[in-house]
Amino acid sequence: xxxxxxxxKPKPENSHLVKEISALDQDGKRISxxxxxxxxxxxxxxxxxxxxxxTVGDYPKYLAVxxxxxxxxxxxxxxxxxxxxxxxxNTVVVRTKEKSLYExxxxxxxxxxxxxxxxxxxxVIEEIQKITLNSSITISAAQIYSLYKVISLTPSLxxxxxxxxxxxxxYEDKTLAYFEDVGRxxxxxxxxxxxxxxxxxxEDKFLYxxxxxxxxxxxxxxxxxxxxxxxxxxxxxxxxxxxxxxNLTMLGRLxxxxxxxxxxxxxxxxSD
Amino acid sequence: xxxxxxxxKPKPENSHLVKEISALDQDGKRISxxxxxxxxxxxxxxxxxxxxxxTVGDYPKYLAVxxxxxxxxxxxxxxxxxxxxxxxxNTVVVRTKEKSLYExxxxxxxxxxxxxxxxxxxxVIEEIQKITLNSSITISAAQIYSLYKVISLTPSLxxxxxxxxxxxxxYEDKTLAYFEDVGRxxxxxxxxxxxxxxxxxxEDKFLYxxxxxxxxxxxxxxxxxxxxxxxxxxxxxxxxxxxxxxNLTMLGRLxxxxxxxxxxxxxxxxSD
Numbered sequence: 001x002x003x004x005x006x007x008x009k010p011k012p013e014n015s016h017l018v019k020e021i022s023a024l025d026q027d028g029k030r031i032s033x034x035x036x037x038x039x040x041x042x043x044x045x046x047x048x049x050x051x052x053x054x055t056v057g058d059y060p061k062y063l064a065v066x067x068x069x070x071x072x073x074x075x076x077x078x079x080x081x082x083x084x085x086x087x088x089x090n091t092v093v094v095r096t097k098e099k100s101l102y103e104x105x106x107x108x109x110x111x112x113x114x115x116x117x118x119x120x121x122x123x124v125i126e127e128i129q130k131i132t133l134n135s136s137i138t139i140s141a142a143q144i145y146s147l148y149k150v151i152s153l154t155p156s157l158x159x160x161x162x163x164x165x166x167x168x169x170x171y172e173d174k175t176l177a178y179f180e181d182v183g184r185x186x187x188x189x190x191x192x193x194x195x196x197x198x199x200x201x202x203e204d205k206f207l208y209x210x211x212x213x214x215x216x217x218x219x220x221x222x223x224x225x226x227x228x229x230x231x232x233x234x235x236x237x238x239x240x241x242x243x244x245x246x247n248l249t250m251l252g253r254l255x256x257x258x259x260x261x262x263x264x265x266x267x268x269x270x271s272d
Numbered sequence: 273x274x275x276x277x278x279x280x281k282p283k284p285e286n287s288h289l290v291k292e293i294s295a296l297d298q299d300g301k302r303i304s305x306x307x308x309x310x311x312x313x314x315x316x317x318x319x320x321x322x323x324x325x326x327t328v329g330d331y332p333k334y335l336a337v338x339x340x341x342x343x344x345x346x347x348x349x350x351x352x353x354x355x356x357x358x359x360x361x362n363t364v365v366v367r368t369k370e371k372s373l374y375e376x377x378x379x380x381x382x383x384x385x386x387x388x389x390x391x392x393x394x395x396v397i398e399e400i401q402k403i404t405l406n407s408s409i410t411i412s413a414a415q416i417y418s419l420y421k422v423i424s425l426t427p428s429l430x431x432x433x434x435x436x437x438x439x440x441x442x443y444e445d446k447t448l449a450y451f452e453d454v455g456r457x458x459x460x461x462x463x464x465x466x467x468x469x470x471x472x473x474x475e476d477k478f479l480y481x482x483x484x485x486x487x488x489x490x491x492x493x494x495x496x497x498x499x500x501x502x503x504x505x506x507x508x509x510x511x512x513x514x515x516x517x518x519n520l521t522m523l524g525r526l527x528x529x530x531x532x533x534x535x536x537x538x539x540x541x542x543s544d
Contacts, residue, residue, distance in 0.1 A: 019509040024533040026413055028542040033532055035509040038487060054487070141298055162525070163484045163506030182486065182508060212435045214454065215310060215326070234435030236454060237291040237307040253434070260305055261296040270300035 008177040008194065010156035010166070017056050018161045034161035038182045043067055044093040045074075048103050056157070056164070056181050059190045060085050063181075064092035066193030070220045072124050073102040077196060128222045133247045133264075135203040135227035140269045143173060144206075144230060145257050150175055151208055158210065167191050169226075170206040184211025188220045195224065202226045209233075213252050213262075218242040228267055230254050235262060280449035280466065282428035282438070289328050290433045306433035310454045315339055316365040317346075320375050328429070328436070328453050331462045332357045335453075336364035338465030342492045344396050345374040349468060400494045405519045405536075407475040407499035412541045415445060416478075416502060417529050422447055423480055430482065439463050441498075442478040456483025460492050467496065474498045481505075485524050485534075490514040500539055502526050507534060 011017060018034045025031050042052045043064045050073070055063060061083045068074040074096065082095040147170050157164045157180045165184035169177040169191055177194055181187040188209065195202065202225040211217060213235035219242065221229045229243070230251040240262050243250040249264030261268055283289060290306045297303045314324045315336045322345070327335060333355045340346040346368065354367040419442050429436045429452045437456035441449045441463055449466055453459040460481065467474065474497040483489060485507035491514065493501045501515070502523040512534050515522040521536030533540055 021509065021512055021534070024537060024542075026529065026531050026533075026542070031532070035507050035512055038508045038510050161506065163486075163508055182484075212454075214435075234433065235307050236310045236435055237293065238310050240293055240307055257298065259298050260303070261298075261300075262293070265296060270296070270298070 008179060010154065010158075010178050010180050011058065012155050012157050012160040014058070017058060017157060036157060036161045036163045036182060040090055042089075042091045044091060045100065045103065046093075046095055050102075053186055054182060055186050057090075059179065059194070060092045062179075062190040062193030062197065063186055064094050064193065065196060066189035066191065068094060069196050070124075070189055070192050070223050071102075072127050072223065073100050077199070124219060124223065128219050128242065128246060131222050131225070131246050133222065133225060133227045135267075137204050137227060138267050138269050139206055139228055139249075141257075141259075144251070144254065144259070146173060147175065147206070147208065148230075148232075148254055148256075151178070154178060156180060165209070165211045167211075168208040169195070169200075170208060171204060176200075176205075184209060185216055185220065187211075188217065188224075192220065192224050206230070208254075212236070213239040213243075213250060215239050215242055218246075218248065218250070222246040222248055227264070230259070235260075280451060282426065282430075282450050282452050283330065284427050284429050284432040286330070289330060289429060308429060308433045308435045308454060312362055314361075314363045316363060317372065317375065318365075318367055322374075325458055326454060327458050329362075331451065331466070332364045334451075334462040334465030334469065335458055336366050336465065337468060338461035338463065340366060341468050342396075342461055342464050342495050343374075344399050344495065345372050349471070396491060396495065400491050400514065400518060403494050403497070403518050405494065405497065405499045407539075409476050409499060410539050410541050411478055411500055411521075413529075413531075416523070416526065416531070418445060419447065419478070419480065420502075420504075420526055420528075423450070426450060428452060437481070437483045439483075440480040441467070441472075442480060443476060448472075448477075456481060457488055457492065459483075460489065460496075464492065464496050478502070480526075484508070485511045485515075485522060487511050487514055490518075490520060490522070494518040494520055499536070502531065507532075 019037055021035050023033050038054045039057050040052050041055045043050045079096050081097050084093045151168050164180050165187050166180045167187040168175050179187045179190040205226050206228045207226045209231045212233040213231050215238040218239045228249040232254050235252040243263040249267040250262045251259045253260045291309055293307050295305050310326045311329050312324050313327045315322045351368050353369050356365045423440050436452050437459050438452045439459035440447050451459045451462040477498050478500045479498045481503045484505040485503050487510040490511045500521040504526050507524040515535040519536055521539040522534045523531045525532045
C-alpha cells in the first residue's frame with residue numbers, strides 16, 4: 001500500500017461535541033446526562049451560500065468539501081484553491097480557481113426537507129444513474145461480523161450521549177475512519193471529504209453506517225464509488241432500487257450475526 | 273368534550289406505503305422483506321415553491337399545511353382558501369386569500385441540511401423564543417408507561433418495515449392520532465396539519481415521538497403549543513435548551529419504565 005492512512009476515531013472526550021446536563025430520572029432523582037451539541041455550519045462556495053447544515057461541528061473542512069463533491073458541484077481536487085473555516089460565524093468557505101457549473105446555472109436545484117433527505121440536486125440523480133460499480137472485491141459474512149463487533153465496541157459519541165449517527169470506512173479487517181454527526185448525511189459527507197482530500201481510493205473499501213439506507217445514503221455511497229454499504233438500520237424501497245441500478249452491494253439490519261442482503265449479491269461470499 | 277376526535281392510526285397494510293422485496297438472509301437463503309416507500313412531495317404556497325419533502329406520501333394535505341404553520345408561514349385557519357393535491361406530479365398547492373409575509377419577503381430564509389434539521393427560517397427561531405408554555409396539566413409516570421406500551425404494541429409501518437418514525441398525539445390515557453413518516457419532522461408536521469385543520473386544542477395533550485429530540489423537534493412542538501413531549505430516543509444540547517426556555521416538559525430515552533426528565537419538571541407527578 002503506497003499511501004498512509006490517517007486513522008480517524010470518534011472523540012467522546014471532546015467537550016465541544018458533548019455537553020453534560022442535569023436532569024431527573026423516572027424516580028425524580030437528580031442525575032447527570034450527556035447531550036450532543038448541534039450547531040449550524042454555513043457552507044459557501046466562493047461567494048455562493050450553498051447550504052446551512054446542523055452539525056456537531058468537527059471536521060468542518062471535510063464536511064464542506066464532502067458535501068460539494070457528493071452533490072457533484074466540485075469534481076476534481078486540483079480545482080480547489082483554498083478552504084477557510086471562519087469559526088466566529090460558523091462558516092466554511094471553499095474557494096475554487098474557476099466558477100463551477102452550479103454557480104453558473106442554479107436552476108437545477110431542488111430543496112428537500114429533512115431526515116430522509118438533506119438537499120439533493122437533479123443533476124446528482126441523473127449522474128448516479130450512469131454509474132455502475134464494477135469493483136470485483138468480495139467480503140465474507142465472518143469479516144462483516146468482526147468489523148461490526150469492533151465498531152460497536154469503539155468508544156464513541158454514540159455510546160456516550162446517543163442521538164448521533166456514525167459512518168465507518170473499512171478496509172479488509174480494519175476500520176480506517178469513523179465519523180459521527182447528528183445527521184447521517186453529514187457523517188458520510190465528512191467521510192467523502194476526508195477520502196477526497198487524502199486521495200483514498202474507494203474501490204476496495206467497505207462502508208458501515210448506523211443510519212437508515214435511504215435514497216440519499218445510497219446516492220452518496222455511489223457518488224463516492226464505494227462498492228459495499230452496510231447498516232444496522234432498515235432501508236427504503238427507493239434506496240434498494242438505486243443500489244440495484246448501480247450494482248452497489250447493500251446489507252441492512254446488520255445486528256450481531258444477522259443481516260439482510262439487498263443487492264449486489266456477488267460481492268458477498270456467504271459460505272464462510 | 274365538545275369535539276369529536278378523528279382517530280388516526282398507522283396503515284401497515286397500505287401497499288402504497290410499503291413494498292415487498294426479495295432479498296437474501298445471512299445464510300444466502302432467499303427471503304421476502306418489506307421496505308418503506310419514500311417519494312418526493314413538492315409543497316407550494318400559491319405560486320411559490322416552498323419545499324420538496326421526501327415522504328411516505330400519506331396525508332399530503334396535513335403535511336403541507338402542518339409544514340406551513342410550523343414554519344409560521346400560515347397562522348390562521350380562515351386564511352386558507354383551498355388545498356389541492358395534484359397526485360400525478362406529487363404536488364400539494366395551498367392557496368390563501370392574501371399573500372403571506374413569507375411570499376412578500378423571502379429574505380429571512382435559511383436552508384438547513386438534513387436529519388437534524390429540515391428547513392427552518394430565522395423568523396421561527398425568533399418567534400419561539402417569545403413563547404412560554406403555561407399549561408398547568410400534569411401527567412404521571414404510570415400514565416406515560418401505559419401510553420408507551422399501547423403505542424409500542426399498535427400495528428404500524430415501523431413494526432412491519434422499520435426505517436420510519438412515528439409521532440403520536442395523546443390525551444389522558446388515549447392515543448388520538450398516530451402519524452408515521454420517513455422523516456420525523458414530516459410525521460410531526462402531519463400531526464400539526466391535522467390538529468390545525470380539525471381545531472384540536474393542544475394545551476392538554478401529550479406528544480410522543482420515536483425520533484431524537486433535536487432543536488427542530490422542540491421548535492415544532494413549541495410552535496404547536498403542546499406542553500409535554502416524550503421520545504424513546506436521545507436529545508441534543510440545543511433541543512434541551514430550547515425546551516427549558518419555552519417551559520416545555522421534555523422526556524428522553526423513554527423505554528419500558530425508565531426515562532430522563534430534561535425540562536418542565538412541574539408537569540410530571542413522579543410520586544404515582
